[in-house]
Amino acid sequence: MFAGFMTNAWIVGSIAAVVAGVVGFFVVVRGSAFVAHALPQSAFTGAAGASLLGISTVFGMGTFALASALGIAWLGKRGRHDVVTALTLVMLLGTGELFLSYKTEYAQAIYSLLFGEVLGVSANEVLPSAVVAGVAIVAVALMYRPLMLTSVLPDMGEARGVRSHRMEMLFLVVVALATTAAVPVVGALLMFSLMIGPPAASRCFTDSPLAAIALSVALALVTVWASLAIAYERNWPVGFLVGTIGAALYVIGRLWAAWRQAHTVRPGSVGLAPETAPAH
Amino acid sequence: MGPAEASGNLVSLDGISVWLSGHEVLRDVSFSVRPGEFTGLIGSNGAGKTTILRVILGLQEPTAGRVLVKGKAGARHNRSVGYVPQKVLIDPDLPLRARDVVGLGLDGHRFGLSTSSGVRRRRIEEMLGAVDAAGFADSRMGNLSGGEQQRVLIAHALIGQPELLLLDEPLANLDIASGHEIVELMRRVATEHHVAVLLSAHDMNPLLPAMERVVYVAAGRAASGTVDEVVRSEVLSELYGHPVTVLRVEGRILVVAGSHDQTEILASAPHWLERT
Numbered sequence: 291m292f293a294g295f296m297t298n299a300w301i302v303g304s305i306a307a308v309v310a311g312v313v314g315f316f317v318v319v320r321g322s323a324f325v326a327h328a329l330p331q332s333a334f335t336g337a338a339g340a341s342l343l344g345i346s347t348v349f350g351m352g353t354f355a356l357a358s359a360l361g362i363a364w365l366g367k368r369g370r371h372d373v374v375t376a377l378t379l380v381m382l383l384g385t386g387e388l389f390l391s392y393k394t395e396y397a398q399a400i401y402s403l404l405f406g407e408v409l410g411v412s413a414n415e416v417l418p419s420a421v422v423a424g425v426a427i428v429a430v431a432l433m434y435r436p437l438m439l440t441s442v443l444p445d446m447g448e449a450r451g452v453r454s455h456r457m458e459m460l461f462l463v464v465v466a467l468a469t470t471a472a473v474p475v476v477g478a479l480l481m482f483s484l485m486i487g488p489p490a491a492s493r494c495f496t497d498s499p500l501a502a503i504a505l506s507v508a509l510a511l512v513t514v515w516a517s518l519a520i521a522y523e524r525n526w527p528v529g530f531l532v533g534t535i536g537a538a539l540y541v542i543g544r545l546w547a548a549w550r551q552a553h554t555v556r557p558g559s560v561g562l563a564p565e566t567a568p569a570h
Numbered sequence: 571m572g573p574a575e576a577s578g579n580l581v582s583l584d585g586i587s588v589w590l591s592g593h594e595v596l597r598d599v600s601f602s603v604r605p606g607e608f609t610g611l612i613g614s615n616g617a618g619k620t621t622i623l624r625v626i627l628g629l630q631e632p633t634a635g636r637v638l639v640k641g642k643a644g645a646r647h648n649r650s651v652g653y654v655p656q657k658v659l660i661d662p663d664l665p666l667r668a669r670d671v672v673g674l675g676l677d678g679h680r681f682g683l684s685t686s687s688g689v690r691r692r693r694i695e696e697m698l699g700a701v702d703a704a705g706f707a708d709s710r711m712g713n714l715s716g717g718e719q720q721r722v723l724i725a726h727a728l729i730g731q732p733e734l735l736l737l738d739e740p741l742a743n744l745d746i747a748s749g750h751e752i753v754e755l756m757r758r759v760a761t762e763h764h765v766a767v768l769l770s771a772h773d774m775n776p777l778l779p780a781m782e783r784v785v786y787v788a789a790g791r792a793a794s795g796t797v798d799e800v801v802r803s804e805v806l807s808e809l810y811g812h813p814v815t816v817l818r819v820e821g822r823i824l825v826v827a828g829s830h831d832q833t834e835i836l837a838s839a840p841h842w843l844e845r846t
């Protein structure tokens with residue numbers, strides 16, 4: 291299963307996993323799951339529009355995802371974020387359907403963008419995915435500290451001159467990039483689950499943010515690799531496998547966290563003198 | 571050199587008025603804070619304490635008047651002011667330790683890759699020690715008690731080496747013992763790090779041992795000075811715009827409405843007596 295046409299699927303699948311693991315960590319921390327649901331949908335609409343115009347699908351996805359990200363960020367400044375996101379989502383789905391109604395012969399290709407079509411990944415999709423994913427990951431690395439500050443302590447960040455709204459805008463652009471890189475392999479509906487399941491599970495296993503990001507990437511890779519292997523063996527849909535394994539990881543994480551809570555005494559309390567504290 | 575700097579004030583508010591949605595939230599508020607001074611910002615809920623702090627931080631533009639921080643207008647992005655807001659909610663699911671929160675206070679505003687040097691580690695360690703938080707440095711922030719979180723947030727604000735620390739109701743959700751510990755800590759920190767502290771509270775009693783000056787806020791107006799100068803029946807009656815009486819009972823101060831026979835408590839009361 292490592293031969294021939296599957297090679298591209300393994301490469302693009304791994305790229306999707308890494309970018310979803312990194313970007314998804316902040317999606318979960320910021321409580322932006324709903325936006326992470328809407329942006330892959332907008333990528334789908336963009337792809338439908340691109341196929342109608344006969345231009346590059348990746349270009350169409352990227353343009354629509356970016357426009358939606360900026361739109362949600364801009365409108366969210368005034369109205370409620372969830373309402374704005376929902377309206378954007380509904381509008382995009384409708385537009386996507388309109389695009390499809392005009393050009394039925396591409397319906398199969400567009401369908402695969404919703405649910406993923408790993409076995410059909412072609413060699414010329416690998417490089418654009420890798421480049422866009424690379425840009426998204428470098429962007430997260432560069433904005434890591436202010437992004438964390440505004441995610442956790444927005445008022446304290448504002449007082450130090452870090453504009454929460456500007457960081458939100460930048461972050462949504464990064465989610466749009468991650469989406470563009472990953473949608474061709476896992477599909478719009480399941481890029482979403484890859485950005486939520488592994489990062490949410492990773493939080494249960496460690497208290498350190500950087501360790502949680504590393505673990506999130508590792509779990510996303512395991513999810514994608516296992517999904518591809520099972521899909522190849524059993525001919526089950528990749529999207530189904532990614533969604534199910536992601537959810538299973540989260541349940542395991544929760545159980546582990548509950549077990550750990552019950553079996554550990556927290557080191558240190560108010561009365562504990564600093565010098566008796568564990569040093570590590 | 572501006573007049574405020576010449577007079578040695580760290581912060582000075584001069585005739586500040588703030589209108590929000592058609593309401594005059596602050597009216598002609600003037601006071602100043604000198605370096606290293608511990609000031610209590612006292613007033614009941616809705617009096618305007620948070621708005622005053624936001625004006626000093628430059629997060630709220632005043633409708634009239636001016637605010638000078640270190641002799642300069644507009645404190646926004648001024649690294650010499652540290653801030654701990656009133657309500658900080660930390661998700662217990664968040665993988666972030668106390669030491670990470672303090673680290674964000676040091677360089678959380680910077681873009682680019684973090685240099686996790688030994689110097690940085692030592693500074694964080696020192697700061698955790700200074701607020702008696704070394705014992706839970708590696709614990710998840712969301713699992714700490716209110717008092718413990720408050721210490722970590724103070725360390726976050728303090729590690730940037732501000733000259734002024736603004737704390738908005740740090741005692742609001744703490745039990746009495748933890749409240750006393752925080753006040754004691756702030757008094758120590760103010761002296762050791764030579765930081766001026768402006769701390770808001772609806773009850774002035776826990777602050778009495780530490781407070782060098784008081785800014786008393788009522789219905790958007792403020793009076794400032796020492797406790798003995800400000801917390802007097804004449805001054806507060808003038809401030810509230812109706813007669814109030816200041817009572818001292820067993821070392822505690824109570825401010826009640828009307829003259830002696832009426833006992834409606836306005837501020838400085840225990841929680842169970844507080845007006846809603």
Ligand SMILES: Nc1ncnc2c1ncn2[C@@H]1O[C@H](COP(=O)(O)OP(=O)(O)O)[C@@H](O)[C@H]1O
Pocket residue numbers: 590591593595613614615616617618619620621622
């Ligand atoms: N954005 C706003 N719009 C309208 N009124 C506001 C706004 N923010 C605060 N207020 C009002 O200003 C008054 C002072 O608020 P605040 O400074 O938060 O008081 P405190 O911190 O002393 O409880 C309150 O009456 C409050 O309702």
Ligand SMILES: [Mg+2]
Pocket residue numbers: 619620621656738739
């Ligand atoms: Mg307040």
